[in-house]
Structures are given as C-alpha cells and as structure tokens.
Amino acid sequence: MNPASERLRETPTAPPPRTSIWLAVAGFGAVIAAQVYSILTSPAEGDMGHLQKIMYVHVPAAWMTFLSFFVVLVFSLRYLWKRRENDDLIAASAAEVGAIFNGLTLMLGMIWGRPAWGVWWVWDARLTSTLVLFLIFAGYLSLRALVDDAQQRARWCAAVGVIGALNVPIVYMSVKWWRTLHQPPSSPATLDPAYTMGLRLNAIALLVLMIYFIRKRYEIARLEREVENMAEAAAMGGR
Amino acid sequence: MLRPQLRPMLNGELDKAIDLSGLGKRFGIRWVLRGVSLEVGRGEAVGLLGPNGSGKSTILRILGTLLNPSAGTGSVNGLDIVRDASGVREQVGYLAHTPGLYDDLTARENLRFAADMLGLPYTAVEGSLERVGLAHVASDRVRGFSAGMQRRLALARLILRSPRVLLLDEPYSNLDAGGIELMNSIILGLVQSGGAALVVLHELAPAKSVLGRTLTLAEGRIEATS
Amino acid sequence: MLRPQLRPMLNGELDKAIDLSGLGKRFGIRWVLRGVSLEVGRGEAVGLLGPNGSGKSTILRILGTLLNPSAGTGSVNGLDIVRDASGVREQVGYLAHTPGLYDDLTARENLRFAADMLGLPYTAVEGSLERVGLAHVASDRVRGFSAGMQRRLALARLILRSPRVLLLDEPYSNLDAGGIELMNSIILGLVQSGGAALVVLHELAPAKSVLGRTLTLAEGRIEATS
Amino acid sequence: MAWRDDWRRVRAIARKDVTTELRAKAGFNSVASLAVTILILLGLALGPDAEALRNAAVGAVWLATLFSGVLAFNRSFQVELESGALEPLLQYPGPRWPIFAGKLLGNLLFLTLMVAIVVAAGIVLFGIRIPDTWPSLLGVFALGIVGLVVLGTFYASMTSRSRAREVLLPLLLFPMLVPVLLAATTASKALLGADLMHESGAWIRLLAAYDLVFLVATFIAFEHVIEA
Amino acid sequence: MAWRDDWRRVRAIARKDVTTELRAKAGFNSVASLAVTILILLGLALGPDAEALRNAAVGAVWLATLFSGVLAFNRSFQVELESGALEPLLQYPGPRWPIFAGKLLGNLLFLTLMVAIVVAAGIVLFGIRIPDTWPSLLGVFALGIVGLVVLGTFYASMTSRSRAREVLLPLLLFPMLVPVLLAATTASKALLGADLMHESGAWIRLLAAYDLVFLVATFIAFEHVIEA
Ligand code: HEM
Ligand SMILES: Nc1ncnc2c1ncn2[C@@H]1O[C@H](COP(=O)(O)OP(=O)(O)OP(=O)(O)O)[C@@H](O)[C@H]1O
Ligand SMILES: Nc1ncnc2c1ncn2[C@@H]1O[C@H](COP(=O)(O)OP(=O)(O)OP(=O)(O)O)[C@@H](O)[C@H]1O
Numbered sequence A: 001m002n003p004a005s006e007r008l009r010e011t012p013t014a015p016p017p018r019t020s021i022w023l024a025v026a027g028f029g030a031v032i033a034a035q036v037y038s039i040l041t042s043p044a045e046g047d048m049g050h051l052q053k054i055m056y057v058h059v060p061a062a063w064m065t066f067l068s069f070f071v072v073l074v075f076s077l078r079y080l081w082k083r084r085e086n087d088d089l090i091a092a093s094a095a096e097v098g099a100i101f102n103g104l105t106l107m108l109g110m111i112w113g114r115p116a117w118g119v120w121w122v123w124d125a126r127l128t129s130t131l132v133l134f135l136i137f138a139g140y141l142s143l144r145a146l147v148d149d150a151q152q153r154a155r156w157c158a159a160v161g162v163i164g165a166l167n168v169p170i171v172y173m174s175v176k177w178w179r180t181l182h183q184p185p186s187s188p189a190t191l192d193p194a195y196t197m198g199l200r201l202n203a204i205a206l207l208v209l210m211i212y213f214i215r216k217r218y219e220i221a222r223l224e225r226e227v228e229n230m231a232e233a234a235a236m237g238g239r
Numbered sequence B, C: 001m002l003r004p005q006l007r008p009m010l011n012g013e014l015d016k017a018i019d020l021s022g023l024g025k026r027f028g029i030r031w032v033l034r035g036v037s038l039e040v041g042r043g044e045a046v047g048l049l050g051p052n053g054s055g056k057s058t059i060l061r062i063l064g065t066l067l068n069p070s071a072g073t074g075s076v077n078g079l080d081i082v083r084d085a086s087g088v089r090e091q092v093g094y095l096a097h098t099p100g101l102y103d104d105l106t107a108r109e110n111l112r113f114a115a116d117m118l119g120l121p122y123t124a125v126e127g128s129l130e131r132v133g134l135a136h137v138a139s140d141r142v143r144g145f146s147a148g149m150q151r152r153l154a155l156a157r158l159i160l161r162s163p164r165v166l167l168l169d170e171p172y173s174n175l176d177a178g179g180i181e182l183m184n185s186i187i188l189g190l191v192q193s194g195g196a197a198l199v200v201l202h203e204l205a206p207a208k209s210v211l212g213r214t215l216t217l218a219e220g221r222i223e224a225t226s
Numbered sequence D, E: 001m002a003w004r005d006d007w008r009r010v011r012a013i014a015r016k017d018v019t020t021e022l023r024a025k026a027g028f029n030s031v032a033s034l035a036v037t038i039l040i041l042l043g044l045a046l047g048p049d050a051e052a053l054r055n056a057a058v059g060a061v062w063l064a065t066l067f068s069g070v071l072a073f074n075r076s077f078q079v080e081l082e083s084g085a086l087e088p089l090l091q092y093p094g095p096r097w098p099i100f101a102g103k104l105l106g107n108l109l110f111l112t113l114m115v116a117i118v119v120a121a122g123i124v125l126f127g128i129r130i131p132d133t134w135p136s137l138l139g140v141f142a143l144g145i146v147g148l149v150v151l152g153t154f155y156a157s158m159t160s161r162s163r164a165r166e167v168l169l170p171l172l173l174f175p176m177l178v179p180v181l182l183a184a185t186t187a188s189k190a191l192l193g194a195d196l197m198h199e200s201g202a203w204i205r206l207l208a209a210y211d212l213v214f215l216v217a218t219f220i221a222f223e224h225v226i227e228a
C-alpha cells in the first residue's frame, strides 16, 4: 500500500550534518550589515518618520515566512512519496522556523500599526491572511507535539502540511475579496523606490539566517535520532 | 537500519505460515523486542508465553500489521508484513485483548457490518452466531454484554471469513468452560486444514490439547522452546 | 419491592464477612440475578464460578456499592450495602475487569494519588510497588504499560490500605506465573488474618491453593456448592 | 465487481454511523439542538438592537453550524475508538478509501439535516426574509457544507485517534475553514441583500474550487493518514 | 483532622488534573490557542467593518471563553473515564465533596489563565481600549469565571459519564449560563463605555448572587449526582 515501505523503517545511515558556525556568523553579520546600511541610507519617511525602519525587518520576515512554508510543502510531499524520515524532519524544522518568522511579522506589524494607524490591528486582507497562516501552522506544530509514534506523526504532519499549504493562496484570495467587497483595504502603502535596496539587502540577510536556523534545527532533530539508533545498536547488538 | 544479517531469505519460505527474523521494536528509545526470530509451519499451533510486559502482544500486533517493526523482517505465508501489508491482512485473523465491537449495535448488526466489509453474504452471520452460542442474544445491544459474551462475539467475527493464520492474544481469558472448548475446536479445525495459529497465553492448562509446541519470550528474545 | 421472604435476618450476622440474601438485580426488564443468597465467613476465601453472562461481575459490583440491588439485601461485616454504603467502602477492596488507572500519570504518581485519597503516607506507596514487582518502572507513564503490568498496578493500589474484604473479578487474567503467585499470597495473607475474599474466576487451577470452597452461579441463582 | 464490493463497504459504514447516531441518546437531536442553542447565545451576546442582529444573522448561522459540526465529526470516529473498534476496521482486507467515503457520506447526511434546522431557526430568530435568489442561496449552502464535511472528516480521522481530540480537531480545522466561512457568509449576505448575481458568483466559484481541491487532496491523503 | 484529610484530597485531585493537563500536550496551550482562534472566527464572521466589530468585541470575548471553556470542563472528567478511573475514585471511603472541590479548583486555575489570554487577544484584535473603570471590570470577569466554572464542573461531572459528553455538556450548560453571559457582557460593555457605575452595579450584584446560589446548590447536589 504505502510506496517504498521498505525504506519506511530505514533510519538515516549517513552521519547527521554539521552546520558550520560560519553560516551563523554570515547570517547574523549580514543582518547587522543590512540593517546598518538601510538605516543610514533611508530618508525619514514622510508621515511615519524613522518608525518606517521597522519595515526592514517586517517585510523580509514576511517573505521568509512564505518561503519556509513553501519548504514545508515541498518536503512533506517528498516524504509522502519517498517515505524518508529526513524529509519529515526537514519539514518540521522549516515549519518551526516559519512559524517564528510569521510571529515576528505579526509582532512588528502590530508594533508598527499602533503609531501608523492608531490601532494594533485592522482586518486588512494581508494582515488577516498572515494571522490565519500563523494559526494553520500553529495547528501543525501542536499536532506534531501530540502524536507519539514517529511514523504516524510523520505521515499525519506531512498530510496536514500539504493540505495546509494548499489552502494558503485560497485563504489570501478569500480574505482579499472579503475586504474589497466592502471598502478599499487600508493595506500598507506600496514601496517607494528609495527603500527597495535596503529591503533587498535585508531580505538576503534574513534568507541566510533562515537557512541557518532550519539546518540547525534539522541537525538537532537528527542528533536525537542518532541517540535512538545507538540505543538500537546496543539493543540488537548483544546477539 | 537493517543490518545485512537481518534481511529476509525469500527462498524456500513458502512452507512457513509465520516467519519472523531479527524482529526489533522500540517505543521511544526503549527496545521491547530485540531480535525475535520464530517460525510457525503450516498445520501448526504454537503457544507464546512470557512474563508480563515481555512483548507478546507487540509481536502479534506487528504480525497483524497494526504496528510497524523498527528492525528485522517478517512474513506471513510468504507475504512481507510491511510491503504486502494488505495481502497479509487477507491471511491473518487477529484477536486482541479488547473485543473492539460497536456497543450501540446488536450482536447481529456487528457481524453483518463485518460481513459487509468482507464482502460475505449475511447467511454466514447466523452460522457463526450459532457457533459461539450467542444466537439467543443476537438482537441485544453489545453494550450490555458481559466480558465473556463480548469475547465470544469477537470470536464470531474472527471466524466469519476463515483466516489461514490466527493470532490469538490470551484467547481464553473471560471464557467459561464451554467457551474454552469452542476456542480449542476452532484452533484444531484450522490446524487440521493446514492453517496455523500463534497463541499468546499465560496459563497452559486450557490449551494443552491443541498446542504443538510453545515458545517463551524474555528480555525481548525467544528464550526457551519446548 | 421487597418480597417478605427476601427480608434480611439481622441477628447473628456479625461472624459473616459477606452475607447476601435473596439478592435480585434487573437491567431494564431482564432479571439477571433472581434471589442470590450466599455467605462468606471471616477467614474464608470463596470462589464464584459460572458461565459467561451469569451475573458474577454484577454481584461484585453490587457488593462494591457500584450498583444498587433491585431486590434483596446484603451486608459486609454487618454493614448494609445500601444504607451504610460508605461504611462498606471502608471495608471492601474491589478489583474490576478494567484496571482504572490514569494513563498520563506514572505508576508512582497513580499510587500517591491513591494514598492522598486514603490519607496514607507516601512511604506505603514504595512498599506496594515493590510487592507487585513494578518498582523498576515506577516512574514510567501507565499509558505504555502492558495488560499484565496494568493489572499489577491496580493490585498495588488495592493493597495500599489493607481492606478486610476483597472482591476480585477474574484476578488472574493477564497475570504471568509470578503474578499468580503474588495474587495467591495476598489472598492467603488476608484470610489468615481473619479477612475474607470473594473471587470470581473461570479457570480454577491457579486458585486451587487458596480457595476454601466454590459456588457456581447459573440462571441468576447459586446452583452447585463444593 | 470490486467496485460493487467497495460501494457496499461505503454504504455499510455510512449506515452504521447513522444507526449509532440515532441510537446513542445524545445523537443527532442533541447536536442539532445544540446548534440552535449556540445560535441563541450568539444572538444574546451580540446585543439586543435588531439592526446589528440582522447584519450578524448569516455569520451567526454559519458559526453555529461550524461549532456544532465539529462535534459531529469527532463523534463519527469516536464510535470507532470506544472499545477499540478502529483496529478491527483497519484489519479488513481491501482498500481504505471506502472507509473515508463512508464516513464522508454519513457526515454529509448528518450535517445537511442540521444546517436545515439551524437555518430555519435563524430565519425565525433573526427575522431573515427569504429572497427570490434562494436557489443560488441553496447552492452556497450546499457547497459550504461539502467543504466543511470534507475537511472535518479528514482531520477527525487523525485527531480522534490522538488524545484531546475535542481540542485538536477545531484547532486544526477552523483556520482551514476560513475561506469557507468567509465565502459562505459574504455570498449569503450578498444574496440576502438581493444583490446582483455576479457579486456572489465569484464567491460561489471560490467555494466550488475549494471543495474540489480538498475533495481530491483528502482522498489521496487518507490512505497515508489512516495507516496504523 | 478530618478537615486536613479532606483538604489533602482536594489538593491531590486538583494537582492530578493540572499534571495531566500539562502532560497531555494538548492541554492548556491548545485550549488557549483554540479560544483565540474562535475569537478570530467571530471577527471574520461578523464582517470587516470596524464599528460593528468594536460593538461585538465584548460578546465575542465571552463567547470564545464559553466555547473553549466547555472543552476544559469535559477534559477534567474525561481523565477519570478514559480507563474507568471513576469507579476506583468513587470507591475511596470518606465524603465525595472533596472530589468536586478539587475539580473546581483545577478548572478555576485553568480558566482564569485562559481568560487572561483571550482578553489580551480581544484588546488587540477588536481595538478595545481599557477604561479607567478597569478594577470593576476585573471584578466582572472574576465573577463571570466563577459562575462559568461552578456550573461547568458540576454538569461535566454528569455528562462526562455519558458517551456523547462533548455534545451533552454544552447542551445542558449553555442555557444555564445565559444569565452569566448577559450580565457579564452587558456589565462589561457598560464599563467599557465608561458608563455610570450604578448601571453595571446591578449586573455585578446579579452575578455575585448567581455565583453564591449555585456554589451552594452544586456542592449539595454533587453528593447525589456522583453516586453510581
Ligand atoms: C499585524 C500587522 C501586519 C501584518 C500581519 C503584516 C503583514 C505583511 C505581510 C505578510 C507582508 C508581505 C506582503 C507581500 O510582500 O506580499 C507585508 C508587507 C508590508 N507591510 Fe505589513 N503587515 C502588518 C502591518 C504593517 C504596518 C502597520 C505597516 C506600515 C504602516 C506595514 C507595511 C508593510 C509594507 C510597506 C510592506 C511591503 C509592501 C509591499 O511589498 O508591497 N505592515 N506586511
Ligand atoms: N449495564 C448493563 N446493562 C444491561 N445489561 C447488563 C449490564 N451489565 C450486565 N448486564 C447483563 O447482565 C448479565 C450478567 O453480566 P455480568 O457481567 O455480571 O456477567 P458475568 O458473570 O461477569 O460474565 P463474564 O464471566 O463473561 O464476565 C449479562 O447477561 C449482561 O448482558
Ligand atoms: N504504545 C506503547 N507505548 C509505549 N510502550 C509500550 C506501548 N505498547 C507496549 N509498550 C511496552 O512494551 C512492552 C511489551 O508490551 P506488551 O503489551 O507486548 O507486553 P505483553 O507481553 O503483551 O504483556 P502482557 O502479558 O501483560 O500482555 C511493555 O513493557 C510496554 O510497556
């Protein structure tokens, strides 16, 4: 029934990846550099003043959210197809990291919204869909936490991950219509070219950081499995 | 994590009803089965003993494709229990600790549901109700059944279609003298027709007449054999 | 509701640990027990046999104040099981088909909870864990316990406080040889100290050494006595 | 032949679920009356003035359906798990999709009936008046129910096997159902406002797409999910 | 002496419940985030325009609390039933009220935390601004929670023993809680509208009376209800 079930019990034989410290250095370094650059170069924005600089984290964070959830989709599919445990672990790591970026986007957005719009929250399409996205993957994570059997957890979460990801565009569209059918969305102003460069740099920096986080999280997961495999060796060895 | 010596040998396997080699199972990081190898030939009923918590039920559940092994391989009538899970399901009949019946359905409805799922005619139902001696309560809800009555009904469902390999987990518990006789006659009938049975039990007495040999499980391996 | 001849005789009852007279119980309109009268004296362990669905568990549940009788009366150490239900609860220890443990608590936590409810010191807990041979898994969650391990833990909870009257419903099922011995030693210890036990079972073998006499239940009445 | 067997399985499961729902004292009746109760609570909480209520009406109806529907989905698998009946179910030879299809069918019947009742109650309580566009309104509800049931049944097949099903299911399900909720409510509002068709038309198309996507996806995914 | 024993029982039960809630990972976190999810669903269903939302805010907060609270109550007894642990619990000698008191305590802790989170979310999402009358607002919430927990725990002790608990409990509970809901929402609205104290004062007195009555009543009734 299940494709390639033979590999289903196979635990990775290759040693777990060693995420080099340099990746971390590069990530954080790039972030700092990008921040410094963009803060120095960007003019104080008209009505928001220097507050606008939140954007340099807020927006890239949002992009990274989408990206990491795309990773979840890809690797969940791959797990269902190949049934390799690694794919499940990567998907899980990406989901956690994505959730964090998602939360960051929300937080910064709200912190920004308070002075910018005078309220913490508006039921704007982009905001709402971001929030729903967050909920979807909060569900994904609590499901992970709740299932004990490793293979069952892997299969269930892969399914939930795929189906959740499928839903993201539908959610976005529906919320958009929901708004526009009533009044023009009070969504964030689209960008003034003066900021795009800084934004790009920060995006790249956060991208490196994201890759580092996911790899690190994956490495930890793999090490946990290693412990179990050693236990297996001990158990099965004495024969 | 299969090590070479754990791989199955797929040749000359066809005279074996059940064949486990190097079976390992862990829950979390705790290894409950540490390389169990056992064979049950056609026309043989084998008893499986062992202290509480030694992993007997776990073996049956793996053979019943309800659990996946963590290591090693197993096959039923030559079908791999992981790759051909659905094929194995056609062969085995698994009787668990818990009867697993629908409390709000009557005895008859429970069996008719099973018949539907198995693609069998309803006539088979009445027969097996007779056989387990529940015909007189056939249209009572299961909720009110006593422990033993529920075991009997589970047994009736088991023999609805005649499985070639029976996996029985403490089949005699809750059964009265009549029930024990019934159980034995079923096992004997199967064995004589070239089927096989693996019977988990603690008290040998009731099964004396039917078991060819018994294995004993301890520390996650087969220890004694008699 | 009580027919005259079912009324209890309240004199000279104090040497009896368990005394049922004319006990009747119906579920819906079906009478499962139709006038069961039995006595268990101090220092006596009595076996209760009977076919599946004959009402054995029902009798124990009534004695354990979990069910109310539909007719007749009963008393434990002279306390009426309906009027002095709470008094009876102090006396009896009831071991049911199902262990009734908290799956998310560890073995130790389960017993400590019992100790809290009973007003006993925690030191008692370790002792009875030792006694039932679960000390090595004392801090594992019960969820993962095997059938027999759960029975053992239920037993440990039972002997935490020493009840004067034990009501055991098929106490040997799921238990391995060691477990059976343990169970017997507990029953013996109780009867020797002047307590009493009513033991429901199907297979006499494991209990041979401890049961004074056995009663057989059929058609809702006590039939044979040996 | 094989198809006939599978179809028999589907019917068997649907029938069993319906039977048990009708037998179990707290079956359909209770869920339905709970839905109405929730509707009333919403009415009370959203304050007395009639104007606000009429605007909230449609949303309230759908929320009531959602909140009580979740219970129905869980129950449909809970039946299997009480007394471990799921294991025997998985033991039957043959494909697993009939199990899903059967559950789906059962829940569909169940929910359709329930929605009918809730809507009736909503009409009475919130003084909604039925527009001439009621056929397309029916369409909206049908599509909404399908979306609800498909995802609900699918997630229930997992959550009901985990501890804390009654919490986990809504937690996973509700965010997924946001499009259904929005589409259904907005489209219904539009139609009730006797609005121009094309306005709600977009929503109806969205719902249809949603249903289609997830019907296919869940049927594929179920095989993987149901495995032991 | 006897009192000390009973108090020990109360603590033991409360501790056990909290422990299991924390262990079963779908305990508090999930229930809390479910509450927030429900809050958002309400926001979505009640349409985007900010004015309507601000009016609905208080009601939404209370509804979210109600709907997710029900789950908590059921869980607290479900623990007993999962593996027939209720029978042993009833077998223990001594009075039964400590069982009720223990459950009550556990649920009270649980719900207070949850409400705190829900309110915070409500403030952010619906743009509620905190009035100077916040102390009496706190009072309203405290009283509301007590009323909710007392009746919820009591009914759960009955319903959780029937199969369809997740349906039966809200079915019985919600109608009983109508006064709490009305009083809590109206009083809160009054206070948020920075209204004259005496307006909400009446409601607060009502809540207090309600709590008192049912606290006494349930404690008396429990002994009878819990019996096998
Ligand atoms: C909780 C509140 C907020 C959330 C959840 C949020 C979410 C997002 C997301 C998901 C994006 C990426 C959209 C895309 O690139 O497709 C984004 C972009 C952006 N956000 Fe926010 N946002 C929030 C508040 C704000 C506020 C208050 C401002 C400023 C007034 C703001 C300004 C922007 C800008 C300028 C962009 C880039 C727009 C573009 O790329 O066209 N956001 N936000
Ligand atoms: N809650 C109930 N509702 C309806 N009928 C019941 C209920 N409990 C028991 N019965 C009926 O009472 C009869 C006796 O049940 P009981 O469990 O006492 O039998 P038993 O002697 O323990 O059988 P076993 O040896 O199989 O355990 C059975 O026929 C059963 O159908
Ligand atoms: N789902 C599970 N999670 C964790 N551990 C488990 C699980 N199922 C079984 N175990 C562990 O595996 C071991 C074997 O369990 P199993 O039920 O196979 O024992 P058994 O031989 O059937 O014992 P018994 O004779 O008491 O039934 C036990 O120690 C148990 O703790």
Ligand SMILES: [Mg+2]
Binding pocket: B056, B057, B058, B097, B169, C146, C147, C148
């Ligand atoms: Mg076992």
Ligand SMILES: [Mg+2]
Binding pocket: B146, B147, B148, C056, C057, C058, C097, C169
């Ligand atoms: Mg019995």
